[in-house]
Amino acid sequence: MAKYTSVSSLCLLEKYEALATLNSKGTSNSQTIHIGDIETNYTLEKAKVTKRTAKMVEKFCLQYDLQDKIMFSHQKMALGVGEKEVHFIENRYHEFKDLFPCLELWDVEKLKALEPKIVYLHKFKNIWRSVKE
Numbered sequence: 569m570a571k572y573t574s575v576s577s578l579c580l581l582e583k584y585e586a587l588a589t590l591n592s593k594g595t596s597n598s599q600t601i602h603i604g605d606i607e608t609n610y611t612l613e614k615a616k617v618t619k620r621t622a623k624m625v626e627k628f629c630l631q632y633d634l635q636d637k638i639m640f641s642h643q644k645m646a647l648g649v650g651e652k653e654v655h656f657i658e659n660r661y662h663e664f665k666d667l668f669p670c671l672e673l674w675d676v677e678k679l680k681a682l683e684p685k686i687v688y689l690h691k692f693k694n695i696w697r698s699v700k701e
Contacts, residue, residue: 605668606646
């Protein structure tokens with residue numbers, strides 16, 4: 569804020585026990601443009617509005633050739649663990665897939681092939697799913 573506004577002094581309050589334990593670099597969470605696809609607390613209506621406004625920011629950055637300078641692309645995933653969460657993710661995928669056609673619903677075998685350290689217990693075979701853009 570001090571760099572981009574007339575504010576001359578700032579006070580930061582850390583939520584966790586040490587500085588930057590959640591975000592350790594500028595391209596991480598606090599700088600993310602959320603588009604509403606995997607934010608599992610967003611309703612479909614909120615996701616529609618969020619996607620529209622995020623697209624405006626993206627178009628602005630692309631217009632000024634800011635990709636890989638201040639705008640970076642990152643893969644994202646929401647993972648359901650346990651029958652209740654898996655059911656939630658599956659329902660959410662079906663509700664959101666028209667708005668976000670790049671979403672994918674993975675079964676445990678695909679997840680295991682791509683992210684083997686996440687899936688290490690075979691007994692979860694039928695209850696792990698994820699949504700990815």
